[in-house]
Amino acid sequence: MIAQIGNLFLSGAFAVSFAGLILYALSSIKEEKKFETYANWLWMAKGLFVLISSGALIYLIMTHQFQYYYVWNYTSLDLESRYLFSAFYGGQEGSFMLWVLCGFLVGAGLIRWTRKPYRAPVMFVMMLTQLFLLSMVVGWDFGFTKIGASPFRTIAQEMPNAPFIQANPDFVPSDGSGLNDLLKSPWMMIHPPIIFVGFAMMTVPFAFAIASLWTKTYHEWIRPALPWTLAANVSLLTAIFLGGYWAYETLSFGGYWAWDPVENASLVPWLIGTAGIHAMIIQRKSSRAHKASLFFAILAYVAVIYQTFLTRSGVLAEQSVHSFVDLGLYGQLLLFILVITIMGIGFYLYRYREIPSVDKESDFLSKEFMTFTGAILLFILGFVIIIGTSSPILGRLFVDNPTPPEIQFYNDWSMPIVILMAFATVIGQYLFWQKHTWESLAGKMIMPLILTSIFTVVSIVFGEVRNLYYMVFIFAGWFAVIGNGAVLFELVRKNPKVIGGTITHIGFGALLLGIIASSVYTEPLLDERTTQYNSRIAAGDVFDEEGFPVTQPVEMFELEINRPKLVNDKYMVTYEGFDVSDSPRPGQQTYRLKFEPIDGGDTFYMDPVVYPMMTTSSMDNIDWSVDPHVRTGWLSDVYLYVAGSKYVAGRNEEIDQERRLQRMAQTGAEQDSTIEDTQKIEIKEGESIDAGPFSFTFMQFTPASEESLPENTQIGVRAQVRVEHTPSGNAYDVEPLFAVYTEDGRSYTYSPPLKIDRWDMDVFFSSIYPETDTIELTVEGLDEEFEEDWVLIVAEKKPFVSIVWLGTFMLMAGFSISILRHWEREKAVKREEE
Numbered sequence: 001m002i003a004q005i006g007n008l009f010l011s012g013a014f015a016v017s018f019a020g021l022i023l024y025a026l027s028s029i030k031e032e033k034k035f036e037t038y039a040n041w042l043w044m045a046k047g048l049f050v051l052i053s054s055g056a057l058i059y060l061i062m063t064h065q066f067q068y069y070y071v072w073n074y075t076s077l078d079l080e081s082r083y084l085f086s087a088f089y090g091g092q093e094g095s096f097m098l099w100v101l102c103g104f105l106v107g108a109g110l111i112r113w114t115r116k117p118y119r120a121p122v123m124f125v126m127m128l129t130q131l132f133l134l135s136m137v138v139g140w141d142f143g144f145t146k147i148g149a150s151p152f153r154t155i156a157q158e159m160p161n162a163p164f165i166q167a168n169p170d171f172v173p174s175d176g177s178g179l180n181d182l183l184k185s186p187w188m189m190i191h192p193p194i195i196f197v198g199f200a201m202m203t204v205p206f207a208f209a210i211a212s213l214w215t216k217t218y219h220e221w222i223r224p225a226l227p228w229t230l231a232a233n234v235s236l237l238t239a240i241f242l243g244g245y246w247a248y249e250t251l252s253f254g255g256y257w258a259w260d261p262v263e264n265a266s267l268v269p270w271l272i273g274t275a276g277i278h279a280m281i282i283q284r285k286s287s288r289a290h291k292a293s294l295f296f297a298i299l300a301y302v303a304v305i306y307q308t309f310l311t312r313s314g315v316l317a318e319q320s321v322h323s324f325v326d327l328g329l330y331g332q333l334l335l336f337i338l339v340i341t342i343m344g345i346g347f348y349l350y351r352y353r354e355i356p357s358v359d360k361e362s363d364f365l366s367k368e369f370m371t372f373t374g375a376i377l378l379f380i381l382g383f384v385i386i387i388g389t390s391s392p393i394l395g396r397l398f399v400d401n402p403t404p405p406e407i408q409f410y411n412d413w414s415m416p417i418v419i420l421m422a423f424a425t426v427i428g429q430y431l432f433w434q435k436h437t438w439e440s441l442a443g444k445m446i447m448p449l450i451l452t453s454i455f456t457v458v459s460i461v462f463g464e465v466r467n468l469y470y471m472v473f474i475f476a477g478w479f480a481v482i483g484n485g486a487v488l489f490e491l492v493r494k495n496p497k498v499i500g501g502t503i504t505h506i507g508f509g510a511l512l513l514g515i516i517a518s519s520v521y522t523e524p525l526l527d528e529r530t531t532q533y534n535s536r537i538a539a540g541d542v543f544d545e546e547g548f549p550v551t552q553p554v555e556m557f558e559l560e561i562n563r564p565k566l567v568n569d570k571y572m573v574t575y576e577g578f579d580v581s582d583s584p585r586p587g588q589q590t591y592r593l594k595f596e597p598i599d600g601g602d603t604f605y606m607d608p609v610v611y612p613m614m615t616t617s618s619m620d621n622i623d624w625s626v627d628p629h630v631r632t633g634w635l636s637d638v639y640l641y642v643a644g645s646k647y648v649a650g651r652n653e654e655i656d657q658e659r660r661l662q663r664m665a666q667t668g669a670e671q672d673s674t675i676e677d678t679q680k681i682e683i684k685e686g687e688s689i690d691a692g693p694f695s696f697t698f699m700q701f702t703p704a705s706e707e708s709l710p711e712n713t714q715i716g717v718r719a720q721v722r723v724e725h726t727p728s729g730n731a732y733d734v735e736p737l738f739a740v741y742t743e744d745g746r747s748y749t750y751s752p753p754l755k756i757d758r759w760d761m762d763v764f765f766s767s768i769y770p771e772t773d774t775i776e777l778t779v780e781g782l783d784e785e786f787e788e789d790w791v792l793i794v795a796e797k798k799p800f801v802s803i804v805w806l807g808t809f810m811l812m813a814g815f816s817i818s819i820l821r822h823w824e825r826e827k828a829v830k831r832e833e834e
Helices: 003-031 033-062 070-076 081-089 092-113 119-135 163-167 186-215 222-250 260-286 289-312 330-354 367-397 407-433 438-462 468-494 502-519 528-538 646-667 801-833
Strands: 559-560 564-569 571-581 588-597 604-606 609-612 626-627 629-631 635-645 677-683 688-691 694-703 713-725 729-736 737-743 746-750 755-756 759-771 776-778 790-799
Touching: 003 033, 003 119, 033 070, 033 081, 033 092, 070 092, 081 092, 081 186, 081 468, 081 626, 092 186, 119 260, 186 260, 186 289, 186 330, 222 289, 222 801, 260 367, 289 330, 330 759, 367 407, 407 438, 407 468, 407 502, 407 776, 438 468, 468 502, 502 790, 502 801, 559 564, 559 571, 559 609, 559 801, 571 790, 588 635, 604 629, 609 755, 626 635, 629 713, 635 646, 635 729, 635 759, 635 801, 677 688, 677 694, 729 755, 737 759, 755 776
Parallel strands: none
Antiparallel strands: 559 790, 564 571, 571 588, 588 604, 588 609, 609 626, 629 635, 635 790, 677 776, 688 694, 694 713, 713 729, 713 737, 737 746, 755 759, 759 776
16 A cells, blocks of 8 residues: 555656646746746645655665565665665665655755746756656556656566566565665765755756756856855765765775766766856856856756766666666666757757857956866866766777776876866966966966975975876875965955865865875785785796796785784784674674784774675675775875685685585485594593694593583593694683483483584594593594684775865865855845845
């Protein structure tokens, strides 16, 4: 019943959106207030319907209604409540609903605060985008075609030809597939809502641009649109930060950015949106760049829809590690992007000749030219990223199976562009606030250039930078920080309200410095033996079995339990063991590593995690994944994860053994019934006997307590035995029991095992020979090749990652200050009109 209600209200929202679209269109054409009023009511009704439908889906998720495909596909009984809630937007259908809800809230704000003549045209565009998004989840089946994929469809509807459905149409699974283990992170609970707020808000400048073209008011639209555009960019930037931090904390590639298509889906609109902000500022200040402002506002949202198509249609399913699966929405997504692109670009071209333009171009030394240069550089960077992301599609024009570009492609193209941007931010800021000649500008640049040179030389010397390209990059980063810092100092004294842009540019420079330091100059943490081995590799003195030189250095080191090892001549690192638990993931291991700085600093612990990926593992194969541990610091982070362990190797061996036994059973081969790891040891009191890597010492007999003995016991005694692992020196004292008891007139022996968990060994006191003071021990798990518990560790020291986050926060702060300033100006204009 709940699912039917959710489906009904979802269909109602789609129908209401269609009616509202017509009313907003009529209001825009006829300028009738009543049409707009009715459409506004339909907007609110649509939002209420989607909210009720979302509540119904959340209820099905929280109550484990596994007969519904979405619930079964993204949840399970063992999923924690907080992740059950986030599973609402963990799949395509739910994420579309979240996008619609975010768009509804943004639209409600536009209804409240947007002034005429833009309100009706703006809301028409907002309703159009809502209609398309709702079409993705409405789930109408007309037989010959389908519209969307309903989140309320059952398993039987999704897989009607499955044998278990044909055998039992009312089949309800006892458990679900579960949420992707990588998404079980608090950061991923926050990241998707923020990014969909950003996507929804990025619709606003697009809608204002269309309204401007509709009403032929090519200048005034900037004032109401600019605060919304800034807010959209802050939302996307926040989402980018959260996604990057999640990747840094959760994934094992050792960074915060991998140029994945889903990452680029938020970065490209942000870059183009920021280019649009620069053009809007030029237009507001100088009545120039009208065409650029409209073009970038339109293109930013086209980029949102295009990237949505790339990551949701299935065309990049093999290129992206976290793109959505194809739900059969390829045609609808393609139609969405075509309509938005044709409406935006087509309308822009239709009005192009009417859009104001200046007869005289701006001088090179002008705020208009330098600000526009920054906008163009941002656009070029976004265009390069789009080309790289689209290459698997574009490549099909030339080859059958094109491959995505390497990360180096993005790095090689982006570095020179951002270097130019760094220089442009300083020159642009000086020219933005004061007119200059070449001579006066050169005079202003002297001190920032001197300070930049000093800081760059210090960075090169202490960072041991040898690459000339990186030296230029570092110089550009410091120049952006110091040059814009000097401008900030002047603005704070004169007018603190206008410092938003300058803070943003300082944050950009800091971001560049943090990126180059943390990504290029990461230092691996290795023990002395591995470091020496890598030195031999670098010298060409190491060869493989076939005689070829080994060129790949070792990037990990091994630790045995409770055996400290010196790492990088800085830390004594000790592996202290691990715990296995089933929360939040079944079979999750948490490893304990102690770091003791040899310079007398504070000891700290790191707890990396290894877990089986349940959604991708099978009965005959375990897909292991890791959660790194990051110890953050002001100057550097220690980044560490477990690349292998004895426990993981043992579990893999168990799986392989089971697979071999199954093959032997299928082929009829005989199984070896001998137990190679069981051994009997006869030992006298006070004697020690070696068995493999272990030494067994029979120390003495000890009495057995009555409660440990069976009834009718005739003899009950314990043997105190010391078991020592000779290579490590670790030892345990055990007291196995031997008893003889009678039952029904017959004598029986009782010898329960004592388990040594650390070595997976069982010790039995299996017999006693009083005449010689000798006992017999039976030991199971005694492997001649026994090895201590161990882990393989990948650890890195990442300098100045904190500067990356600082730069991002400064970008956010600068945008936010600008939002408040432009919002206050817009409210003042609205009050005057009222």
